[in-house]
Amino acid sequence: MKLRGLYAITDSQLLAGRFLAYVEAALEGGVTLLQYRDKSQDHARRLGEAEALKALCERYNTRLIINDDAELAARLDVGVHLGQTDGPLTPARTLLGRSAIIGATCHAQLDLAEQAAREGADYVAFGRFFNSVTKPGAPACNVQLLDDARGRIKLPIAVIGGITLDNAAPLVAHGADLLAVIHGLFGADSTAEVTRRARAFNALFASA
Numbered sequence: 001m002k003l004r005g006l007y008a009i010t011d012s013q014l015l016a017g018r019f020l021a022y023v024e025a026a027l028e029g030g031v032t033l034l035q036y037r038d039k040s041q042d043h044a045r046r047l048g049e050a051e052a053l054k055a056l057c058e059r060y061n062t063r064l065i066i067n068d069d070a071e072l073a074a075r076l077d078v079g080v081h082l083g084q085t086d087g088p089l090t091p092a093r094t095l096l097g098r099s100a101i102i103g104a105t106c107h108a109q110l111d112l113a114e115q116a117a118r119e120g121a122d123y124v125a126f127g128r129f130f131n132s133v134t135k136p137g138a139p140a141c142n143v144q145l146l147d148d149a150r151g152r153i154k155l156p157i158a159v160i161g162g163i164t165l166d167n168a169a170p171l172v173a174h175g176a177d178l179l180a181v182i183h184g185l186f187g188a189d190s191t192a193e194v195t196r197r198a199r200a201f202n203a204l205f206a207s208a
């Protein structure tokens with residue numbers, strides 16, 4: 001499967017009261033990867049929501065990724081996204097198997113991406129590219145890094161942080177494969193608007 005297009009990420013606060021409706025609206029518009037990102041310790045709710053997302057993803061032929069939690073990913077037989085403090089990639093690969101998608105946060109550091117590649121990641125993520133409402137304190141990154149990554153990084157590249165329809169096109173032009181978006185997708189007033197945004201993010205790849 002080619003990892004290219006919209007990478008939708010959930011946010012439990014932003015999606016409170018409209019969680020599945022907004023996720024399904026995004027899936028209607030086209031989502032290459034869907035990440036379940038919930039930073040709480042409510043394990044029962046996390047399991048229930050992740051199971052519901054897995055069922056939705058199966059209907060829309062989208063791959064589900066769990067943020068931070070390789071054990072939950074293993075329980076559901078889906079992929080995982082690991083940051084630099086979320087545990088090593090190698091045991092996660094052993095736990096999840098060869099066919100699972102495993103992604104790694106690399107901030108603005110190509111050496112971290114090369115290390116993730118050596119350790120068997122399926123994609124690397126760079127960010128944050130713009131001011132992020134969701135994670136304002138994330139280290140900053142710019143498109144020069146994407147130019148530098150060309151030739152050095154063979155894996156699909158996800159970009160993240162403050163991405164909207166107004167600022168995403170240059171990232172795709174500079175080689176981003178996956179646009180990882182929370183607020184710029186789900187910070188919308190209606191399900192119809194979420195679907196429209198998802199379609200528009202995907203259209204950026206069609207014209208690149």
Ligand SMILES: Cc1ncc(COP(=O)(O)OP(=O)(O)O)c(N)n1
Nearest residue numbers: 067081082083084105125158160180
């Ligand atoms: C696609 C993608 N890229 C980066 C992150 C950030 O991961 P991390 O640094 O572990 O921070 P948290 O998301 O866990 O707060 C991500 N989740 N997804």
Ligand SMILES: Cc1nc(C(=O)O)sc1CCOP(=O)(O)O
Nearest residue numbers: 127128132134138161162182183
């Ligand atoms: C979860 C996350 N990680 C980042 C990083 O730079 O590693 S930025 C970020 C938040 C992404 O949400 P939004 O699209 O609302 O800015």
Ligand SMILES: [Mg+2]
Nearest residue numbers: 068082083086
């Ligand atoms: Mg993390």
